[in-house]
Amino acid sequence: MITGGNAVTTLFTDLGISPSFQYVNGENQLTIMPKRKKVNPLIPMLIAVAAGILAGFLCGLLPKEISTGLADGVITPLFDTFVGVLVTFALPMMFLSLMWGIYSIGDLATLGSLGKGLLGRYIGRIFFSLVICAAVSALFFRIVPTFNAEVDNLFDPAFSFILGIFPSNIVAPFSEGNVLQVIFLAVIFGIALLVLNKKVPECVKVAGQLNSIVLLIMEWITRLLPVFIFISVLNLSFKVSWAELATLWQLFANIGIYAVILLLLMLIASSVRLKVSIGTLIKKLLPTSIVASATSSSAATFSTTLKTCRGALGIDDKLAFFGVPLGIVFSRSGVAVVMFCTAICMANRYGVEVNFAWLILAIIVTGIMAIVVPPIPGGVTVVFSLLFLYLGLPSEALTVAIILGVVLDFIMTFMNMVAIQADLAATAKKAKMIDYDVLRCDTPKKNRR
Amino acid sequence: MPESSSQSFPLTGDGIHEVLSLIESTICTTKSETISLPELQASVGFVLYQWQKELGEEQICSFRRGKRLLHTVITIVAPGKKSVSLKRMQTTV
Numbered sequence: 001m002i003t004g005g006n007a008v009t010t011l012f013t014d015l016g017i018s019p020s021f022q023y024v025n026g027e028n029q030l031t032i033m034p035k036r037k038k039v040n041p042l043i044p045m046l047i048a049v050a051a052g053i054l055a056g057f058l059c060g061l062l063p064k065e066i067s068t069g070l071a072d073g074v075i076t077p078l079f080d081t082f083v084g085v086l087v088t089f090a091l092p093m094m095f096l097s098l099m100w101g102i103y104s105i106g107d108l109a110t111l112g113s114l115g116k117g118l119l120g121r122y123i124g125r126i127f128f129s130l131v132i133c134a135a136v137s138a139l140f141f142r143i144v145p146t147f148n149a150e151v152d153n154l155f156d157p158a159f160s161f162i163l164g165i166f167p168s169n170i171v172a173p174f175s176e177g178n179v180l181q182v183i184f185l186a187v188i189f190g191i192a193l194l195v196l197n198k199k200v201p202e203c204v205k206v207a208g209q210l211n212s213i214v215l216l217i218m219e220w221i222t223r224l225l226p227v228f229i230f231i232s233v234l235n236l237s238f239k240v241s242w243a244e245l246a247t248l249w250q251l252f253a254n255i256g257i258y259a260v261i262l263l264l265l266m267l268i269a270s271s272v273r274l275k276v277s278i279g280t281l282i283k284k285l286l287p288t289s290i291v292a293s294a295t296s297s298s299a300a301t302f303s304t305t306l307k308t309c310r311g312a313l314g315i316d317d318k319l320a321f322f323g324v325p326l327g328i329v330f331s332r333s334g335v336a337v338v339m340f341c342t343a344i345c346m347a348n349r350y351g352v353e354v355n356f357a358w359l360i361l362a363i364i365v366t367g368i369m370a371i372v373v374p375p376i377p378g379g380v381t382v383v384f385s386l387l388f389l390y391l392g393l394p395s396e397a398l399t400v401a402i403i404l405g406v407v408l409d410f411i412m413t414f415m416n417m418v419a420i421q422a423d424l425a426a427t428a429k430k431a432k433m434i435d436y437d438v439l440r441c442d443t444p445k446k447n448r449r
Numbered sequence: 450m451p452e453s454s455s456q457s458f459p460l461t462g463d464g465i466h467e468v469l470s471l472i473e474s475t476i477c478t479t480k481s482e483t484i485s486l487p488e489l490q491a492s493v494g495f496v497l498y499q500w501q502k503e504l505g506e507e508q509i510c511s512f513r514r515g516k517r518l519l520h521t522v523i524t525i526v527a528p529g530k531k532s533v534s535l536k537r538m539q540t541t542v
Contacts, residue, residue: 030524
C-alpha cells in the first residue's frame with residue numbers, strides 16, 4: 001500500500017524511472033523519462049571479445065619493443081586498474097548484499113535451513129567434481145593401483161583455513177581484501193540485524209539504503225564490462241604465446257573434457273530437477289557464462305549472476321541476495337577441477353607416482369584449497385605453490401602451473417559461476433522460492449535489478 | 450502519434466484515468482523499455498490523486514509529451530499552490 005512520497009519514489013525507482021518533482025512558475029510538475037530500449041547486452045560483449053582477439057593479433061605484428069611497451073605500460077596497468085575498481089566495490093557489495101540477504105530472509109529458522117542447504121550444495125559440488133575428475137583421470141594418466149603414501153599433516157591446511165575466517169579487526173578484511181573474513185562479518189552482522197530487527201530500525205534502514213547505493217554503483221561499473229572484456233582478452237594475448245600454449249595441449253584437452261562432462265552432468269541434473277529444457281537453461285546461463293569467461297573475475301560477474309538468478313531463473317530475491325555472494329566464496333568446483341587436473345598432469349610429467357592414496361590426498365587438499373583461492377583473476381596462482389608442496393610436486397612444475405592459472409582462469413570462473421546458478425536454482429526449488437513462470441519463459445523478466 | 454503534444458484535463462477521476470491511458474499509449478508507441486504499466490500507473494495515479502486532494506477537482510492540468518536528447522519525456526503539470534506531497538517527495542528524489 002502506498003502511504004507517502006517515499007513509497008512512490010521507491011516504486012518509480014524500482015521501475016527504473018527517476019521522476020523529477022518541481023514547482024516552477026506557479027506550477028507543480030511531475031516529469032518522467034521512460035528508459036529507451038536496451039541493446040542485447042550479449043552483443044557488445046561478443047564484439048569486445050572479437051575486438052580483443054583482433055587487437056591481440058595486430059599487436060603481435062608490431063615490433064617486440066613496441067608490443068612489450070604497450071603490454072607493460074598500458075594494457076596490464078589498465079587491466080589491473082579495472083580489477084582494482086571492481087574489487088573495491090565488490091567487497092562492500094558482497095558484505096552488504098549478504099548482510100541484507102540474511103536480514104531479508106525474515107526469520108532465523110529459514111536462515112538455518114537455507115544456509116545449511118546452500119553451503120552443503122556448494123561444497124558438495126566441489127568434492128563431487130573432484131571425484132568425477134579422479135575417475136576420468138584413469139583414462140588419461142598413469143595411476144598406480146596401490147595405497148603407499150607419504151602423507152604430511154593433513155590437519156594443517158584445514159585448521160589454518162578455519163582460523164583464517166576470523167578477522168583480527170573490523171577493518172582488516174576490507175583493507176586486505178580477505179573475502180572469507182568479509183563474508184564472516186556479513187553473516188554476523190546479518191544475523192544480528194535479523195535477531196534485533198525492530199529494535200534497530202535505523203540500522204536496518206541504513207543497511208538497506210547502503211545496499212541500494214552499492215548495487216547501483218555496481219550497475220554503472222558493469223556498463224563498462226565490454227571495455228574490461230576487451231582489455232582482458234588483449235592482456236591475455238600479450239601474456240601467452242600460441243607456441244607456449246601448444247605444448248600444454250594434453251592438459252587443456254583434459255580440462256576441457258572434465259569441464260564438458262561436469263557441465264553436462266550439471267545441466268542434465270538441473271534440467272531434470274527443474275523440468276526445464278537444456279536449451280532454455282543454456283540460453284539463460286549464457287550471459288553469466290560469457291562475462292565469467294571473458295573477465296575471469298567472479299567480482300565482475302557478480303551483478304550479471306544476480307540478475308540472471310532473479311530475472312531469468314526466477315529465484316526469489318531474498319535467496320539470490322543471500323546465495324550469490326555466498327557462492328562466490330564457496331562454489332569453487334571450477335577452481336578445484338583446474339587445480340586437480342594441473343596437479344595430476346604435472347605429477348605425470350615430472351615422474352611423481354600417482355596412486356590411490358595420492359588421489360585421495362589430492363581430492364581432500366584441492367577441495368579445501370579451492371575454497372581459499374582469492375576470487376580475482378589469477379588468484380589460483382597464490383595457492384598452487386602450497387598445493388604442489390602437499391602433493392610432492394617439484395618446484396619447476398610451478399612455472400607452468402602459474403601460466404596455467406592465468407590462462408585457465410576463465411574456465412574456473414565460468415564453471416564456478418554456472419555452478420552457483422545451478423545450485424541456487426536447486427535450493428530455491430527445494431525451499432519453494434522459485435518462480436516457474438519466469439524460469440520456463442524464454443524471454444527474461446524485465447526490470448528486476 | 451506526434452513527436453510532442455499537450456493535452457489538458459481536469460483533476461477529476463475521469464481526467465486522471467485519461468492521463469493514465471495517455472501514459473500507457475505513450476509507453477507502448479515509443480521505443481521505451483518494457484516496464485510494468487500497472488506499477489507506473491499506480492505511482493503516477495498516487496501523485497495525481499494527491500494533487501486532486503490539495504488543488505481541487507476543478508483544477509485543469511496538462512499532460513505534455515516530448516523528446517529530450519532522443520528520450521521520450523512525459524510531464525504532467527498542475528498549476529496552483531505548491532503541493533505538500535510534492536514538497537515531501539522532493540526531499541527524497
